[in-house]
Amino acid sequence: MPILKALGDRRSIRYFDPDRTVEDWKIETMLQAARFASCQGNINATEAIVVRKETCEVWDELEECVSGFNVQLMNQSSHLILWLTNLNAWYGRAVDGISSVALSAAVSKYHGWNYEFSMTQTIPRLMSFPTERTEILLRFESGQAAANAIAAGVGLGLGNILVAFGRKPGGVEKVFGLPPHYRFTWGHAVGYPLENPDAGGQRPRLKFEKLFHDNAFGTPLKSDPATEAMLREKGLIQEQAPLPGRIEDITAIAERFGRDPGMLYFPAREVKRLLADEDWDFGPNLRAHAEHVLATQDLPDYPDEMRETFRKLMDEHGIDAAKFLPAE
């Protein structure tokens, strides 16, 4: 599958076929894609524990760690990939990592590399970073590795989702007895989609020019209509959710597994405010669905007791909460 199509096809899949096990070679392909993701100084800090639902002895313990909204999807997935970041790679593999890049003729004196300077200045300076800083740097590259694995998995027809393990902080580390210099960076469920693999269309994002800046911060970088048309043709940009049949698809799955078939809804005022927000790139499918929801559903009220909490939380970050809070 061409890379642009695989990236466009990617969705967070939340309904897996519990009766299908992902083949070993596909899991390996994903991990090989992760292994070849770029990593700073070639230090190979990203590792993963592959957990197979069929044979894992600690599945139940892991289930206790996963956030509540991830339990169902985890239990219907085939494998979990638990992405780990080895902080000691930064301190213990910097010399060999850079030496390996040098031996592979990737870097040279052309770029200003020099053995003496590397050993007396560059590498010791990097190795002097506190672990908190190293952690931020290395988790970024673990994210790159996971993204590579996901793209490869999509190319092989697999469903993927990143899953938070927020119910028991430190729980995964304990289940596997991870050494203290390892971070459990993120969980990742893999399986064959039970929902339509298009997951009912591409999920909305903010507008391109709201995210990207042109030469200067605050100057919107414009999307070129010709490029966008080409990307639609190649499959990177796809029809926005929800596609016709989506609600029926997931309702049928909920009924089959005895789960609540209902959807998550926000108050009417909140939905209308969001639809009117210029920053979001909402297409006709989502707008039509929103209008249908507004017209037909019994929508909840804003929980007034949360007003103060949200005001305070936004205030702490210097965000004007006015537009987010209903008039009193």
Ligand SMILES: Cc1cc2nc3c(=O)[nH]c(=O)nc-3n(C[C@H](O)[C@H](O)[C@H](O)COP(=O)(O)O)c2cc1C
């Ligand atoms: C780091 C990360 C963690 C995520 N954790 C969860 C999660 O715990 N549960 C979940 O249902 N979705 C999770 N997601 C998926 C996002 O909610 C999802 O990406 C978003 O809804 C956009 O949908 P899309 O991925 O299909 O484009 C996570 C995504 C990322 C990047």
